[in-house]
Amino acid sequence: MESIKDVTDIGKLADNQILGNFELTNSEIKFYGANNILYCEDNIVLKNSDISFVGSNSIVYLSHTQYGDYNMLNIIVRNDSTIFIGRDNQVGTQLQINIQEHQNLIIGDDGIIGNSINIRTCDTIPVYEVSSKERVNFSESVFIGDHVWLDHFSYISRGAKIGSGAIVGVHTFVPPNTSVKSNNNVIGNPAQVTGNDVFFTKDFTGSYNAEDTLNFSSYKSDVFCFHPEGEETLDLNQIDGIIKDLTVDDRLEFIQKLFIRNKRRNRFSIK
Numbered sequence: 001m002e003s004i005k006d007v008t009d010i011g012k013l014a015d016n017q018i019l020g021n022f023e024l025t026n027s028e029i030k031f032y033g034a035n036n037i038l039y040c041e042d043n044i045v046l047k048n049s050d051i052s053f054v055g056s057n058s059i060v061y062l063s064h065t066q067y068g069d070y071n072m073l074n075i076i077v078r079n080d081s082t083i084f085i086g087r088d089n090q091v092g093t094q095l096q097i098n099i100q101e102h103q104n105l106i107i108g109d110d111g112i113i114g115n116s117i118n119i120r121t122c123d124t125i126p127v128y129e130v131s132s133k134e135r136v137n138f139s140e141s142v143f144i145g146d147h148v149w150l151d152h153f154s155y156i157s158r159g160a161k162i163g164s165g166a167i168v169g170v171h172t173f174v175p176p177n178t179s180v181k182s183n184n185n186v187i188g189n190p191a192q193v194t195g196n197d198v199f200f201t202k203d204f205t206g207s208y209n210a211e212d213t214l215n216f217s218s219y220k221s222d223v224f225c226f227h228p229e230g231e232e233t234l235d236l237n238q239i240d241g242i243i244k245d246l247t248v249d250d251r252l253e254f255i256q257k258l259f260i261r262n263k264r265r266n267r268f269s270i271k
Contacts, residue, residue, distance in 0.1 A: 100139060
């Protein structure tokens with residue numbers, strides 16, 4: 001096992017890689033396998049966080065957040081998996097990510113990830129149908145688009161696809177294999193649609209005075225309205241298959257090309 005508690009120890013890694021310029025504060029990165037990559041964009045700060053590679057041939061890519069740090073981030077990633085968190089997200093505390101059984105997690109840019117969010121690709125225990133004896137709960141990758149609001153205490157299950165502009169309300173359970181359309185508002189256990197064709201901005205209404213409330217009673221732009229647009233919109237199942245077929249090094253290059261350099265607005269739209 002290789003463990004990093006200070007960035008000065010990165011050079012001691014023999015079987016795994018950490019790339020980028022970042023800070024560690026009361027945090028630990030643990031590798032229980034080999035040929036894993038942690039990629040951190042410049043100026044990221046990991047505070048009170050724990051990232052565990054419990055297996056081999058996986059990659060975790062952390063982009064810079066809106067405020068620069070990840071606080072109480074807890075990631076467990078196992079064999080042959082990919083985690084990508086896009087740029088300029090507001091990330092709350094206690095984000096729990098558990099990626100198992102060679103699956104992937106892709107999160108787009110410019111979202112709000114509230115406190116105590118739980119995202120998993122696996123139920124951790126296999127379940128079988130009584131008569132056929134066939135397994136019924138295979139693990140699946142999770143995709144979360146651009147400008148998505150995951151409100152506090154939400155649980156995102158295996159196979160979920162959440163389109164750009166969607167809102168997942170507080171304490172919402174998104175069941176396995178659920179598809180949330182772009183600009184839909186869902187809430188509840190299980191998630192139910194409570195609003196179609198809505199959007200949010202990242203302004204904080206808590207500090208509004210009466211004049212602000214009046215001035216922001218409408219919004220003139222459609223910049224946060226998303227819809228599928230031909231080849232601009234990615235085929236998420238196809239992308240998932242491509243990622244799974246690539247080596248770790250090739251995956252890094254692929255996700256940088258597809259998710260960092262490709263900024264087409266409707267790339268993660270779902271209708």
